[in-house]
Amino acid sequence: MYAQMVKTDSSRLKTLDEMSPEERAFQERIDRGEKIEPKEWMPEGYRKTLIRQVGQHAHSEIVGQLPEGNWITRAPTLERKAILLAKVQDEAGHGLYLYSAAETLGVSRDELLALLHSGKMKYSSIFNYPTLTWADIGAVGWLVDGAAIMNQVQLQKTSYGPYSRAMVRICKEESFHQRQGYDIMMKMAAGSDAQRAMAQDALNRFWYPSLMMFGPSDKDSVHSAQSMAWKIKINTNDELRQKFVDQTVPQAKYLGLTIPDPALAWNEDKGGHDFSEPDWTEFFDVLAGNGPCNKERLGARVKAWNDGAWVRDGLVAHAEKAAARRSGPVAAE
Amino acid sequence: MTAALPDVDRAAFVEFLTRMGDNTLILGHRVSEWCGHAPVLEEDIALANTALDLIGQTQFWLGLAAEVEGAGRNADALAYLRDAGAFRNVLLVERPNGDFGHTILRQFLFDAWHLPMLRALERSADPRVAEIAAKAVKEVAYHLERSGDLVIRLGDGTAESHARMQAALDDLWDYTGELFMADASDAAMVAAGIAPDPASLQAVWLAEVRAVLEEATLTLPASTYSHKGGKRGVHSEYLGFILADMQFLQRAYPGAVW
Ligand SMILES: [Fe+2]
Ligand SMILES: [Fe+2]
Numbered sequence: 281m282y283a284q285m286v287k288t289d290s291s292r293l294k295t296l297d298e299m300s301p302e303e304r305a306f307q308e309r310i311d312r313g314e315k316i317e318p319k320e321w322m323p324e325g326y327r328k329t330l331i332r333q334v335g336q337h338a339h340s341e342i343v344g345q346l347p348e349g350n351w352i353t354r355a356p357t358l359e360r361k362a363i364l365l366a367k368v369q370d371e372a373g374h375g376l377y378l379y380s381a382a383e384t385l386g387v388s389r390d391e392l393l394a395l396l397h398s399g400k401m402k403y404s405s406i407f408n409y410p411t412l413t414w415a416d417i418g419a420v421g422w423l424v425d426g427a428a429i430m431n432q433v434q435l436q437k438t439s440y441g442p443y444s445r446a447m448v449r450i451c452k453e454e455s456f457h458q459r460q461g462y463d464i465m466m467k468m469a470a471g472s473d474a475q476r477a478m479a480q481d482a483l484n485r486f487w488y489p490s491l492m493m494f495g496p497s498d499k500d501s502v503h504s505a506q507s508m509a510w511k512i513k514i515n516t517n518d519e520l521r522q523k524f525v526d527q528t529v530p531q532a533k534y535l536g537l538t539i540p541d542p543a544l545a546w547n548e549d550k551g552g553h554d555f556s557e558p559d560w561t562e563f564f565d566v567l568a569g570n571g572p573c574n575k576e577r578l579g580a581r582v583k584a585w586n587d588g589a590w591v592r593d594g595l596v597a598h599a600e601k602a603a604a605r606r607s608g609p610v611a612a613e
Numbered sequence: 614m615t616a617a618l619p620d621v622d623r624a625a626f627v628e629f630l631t632r633m634g635d636n637t638l639i640l641g642h643r644v645s646e647w648c649g650h651a652p653v654l655e656e657d658i659a660l661a662n663t664a665l666d667l668i669g670q671t672q673f674w675l676g677l678a679a680e681v682e683g684a685g686r687n688a689d690a691l692a693y694l695r696d697a698g699a700f701r702n703v704l705l706v707e708r709p710n711g712d713f714g715h716t717i718l719r720q721f722l723f724d725a726w727h728l729p730m731l732r733a734l735e736r737s738a739d740p741r742v743a744e745i746a747a748k749a750v751k752e753v754a755y756h757l758e759r760s761g762d763l764v765i766r767l768g769d770g771t772a773e774s775h776a777r778m779q780a781a782l783d784d785l786w787d788y789t790g791e792l793f794m795a796d797a798s799d800a801a802m803v804a805a806g807i808a809p810d811p812a813s814l815q816a817v818w819l820a821e822v823r824a825v826l827e828e829a830t831l832t833l834p835a836s837t838y839s840h841k842g843g844k845r846g847v848h849s850e851y852l853g854f855i856l857a858d859m860q861f862l863q864r865a866y867p868g869a870v871w
Binding site (some may be wrong): 306318342345349352353354355356357358359360361362365366367368369372373375380389414464467468471472474475576581583584587588589590591592593594595596597598599601 | 628638642646648649650651652653654655656658661662664665668669671675688689690692693711713714752766768769770772773774775777821858859861862863865866870871
């Protein structure tokens with residue numbers, strides 16, 4: 281998912297009896313399924329955790345422009361180019377909604393971006409993998425947007441009103457993205473030998489990184505338990521990963537592609553697939569900055585920000601001049 | 614398909630449509646290079662949107678060019694399977710992006726031509742041309758509003774933003790004259806009532822440019838020199854690299870369906 285391993289500042293879950301009256305009233309509202317709105321009282325830990333989660337999600341949307349942007353100028357037809365441009369534009373729009381949702385928690389977009397640029401805040405591990413062929417653009421739409429939807433559909437039910445509403449808008453667009461990605465895969469899988477090989481190779485490279493998007497198992501994590509009690513998180517990482525695998529296996533079969541996991545098998549007893557865990561060492565390496573594209577991705581964002589400083593300064597200076605001109609004659613009267 | 618206008622020189626008509634489509638294709642390509650790298654998130658969105666509009670217009674212009682040509686090609690074949698010498702865009706649109714100021718100024722100088730061009734084409738004797746122009750004119754009116762506004766705000770911003778915008782203007786100015794140069798195929802389009810004389814757009818273009826530059830506190834360059842050649846297929850070195858990028862998959866996997 282786009283927010284991985286979000287910390288909550290909790291060392292253990294408080295019981296209702298241990299909570300202050302305010303905290304208890306807050307927890308009871310959440311338990312009743314009420315939405316929390318920006319101006320309402322909330323525990324500091326809830327606010328901070330949400331800022332981390334929504335901020336990380338926003339950063340993922342904007343960094344996510346880069347691996348797909350990598351193929352816009354090389355898209356194979358005008359139609360594919362237009363679809364990809366529209367998708368990347370959507371992702372930037374998702375970033376915008378999410379930064380706005382974070383702002384309602386008292387943190388500005390510029391503050392969050394400074395944390396991203398200094399490496400103090402992360403974005404999803406998945407965007408540190410390269411898009412090497414056109415089939416990767418299909419695989420990203422199919423698998424990465426697919427995994428994102430798995431996470432975001434449940435987050436529509438999240439307890440924080442602005443985040444929940446942002447998710448509702450975003451989910452509609454994400455399902456388009458997934459369909460468009462799958463459509464690319466269908467064309468490639470039904471195409472020439474070279475195209476089919478590209479499609480299989482893309483699945484080989486993106487399968488495990490997509491499973492990593494959900495984060496390591498959090499069934500014993502206190503942060504996860506706290507987030508679930510606050511309904512900032514609705515399902516565990518393992519539940520979402522299982523759903524994702526179960527959804528994706530028949531889609532791969534329909535394409536005639538092989539999921540790169542010899543252990544993958546239907547398990548009648550659990551009513552789901554057994555599958556191999558991704559290499560979590562690799563996951564932690566990527567989070568630590570050692571993925572194949574960490575330097576390029578963060579470097580590109582920092583460069584864009586630094587190169588754009590004169591533009592932002594110029595726009596602010598103009599707005600100030602224009603305001604001064606507007607108030608000038610009035611003040612003189 | 615040109616039966617409605619039997620006396621139109623088909624080659625000249627294809628030439629005109631190709632020029633329209635190549636301008637939007639190459640500018641759309643350049644603008645799309647910004648994706649994910651803009652100074653603020655709102656500009657990432659706006660630049661992607663501009664590129665998307667231009668690629669959409671390309672599909673219409675090159676689609677009609679292929680139809681009028683009647684040689685069994687389509688818009689993709691024209692975009693992806695012609696070499697640089699067959700491209701007919703003006704040199705202005707293949708100029709490198711440079712800094713954000715360069716990109717916005719290039720956009721503004723183009724938009725200020727594009728809008729009156731499309732307004733004239735809305736009255737084209739060829740209904741297909743008029744229809745495409747009517748669709749594109751709304752998008753391009755917005756492009757011009759936006760690029761003009763940014764030129765003003767950055768021109769009249771800080772000393773640095775002013776200097777950068779003036780440098781971009783000085784750099785790009787000599788590439789604007791080509792927009793207004795006419796040749797025999799333009800004359801054929803005028804005679805058939807399909808398109809305006811390019812020279813006839815210059816006065817309204819200059820009025821728009823002067824008004825915006827004045828508000829932007831920028832100085833109109835004194836140079837009267839015009840680089841030219843794109844309209845007849847003699848391009849800068851940049852176009853070859855644009856096409857190497859754009860056409861890579863179609864060239865590497867001939868005949869594949871994507
Ligand atoms: Fe998104
Ligand atoms: Fe998406």
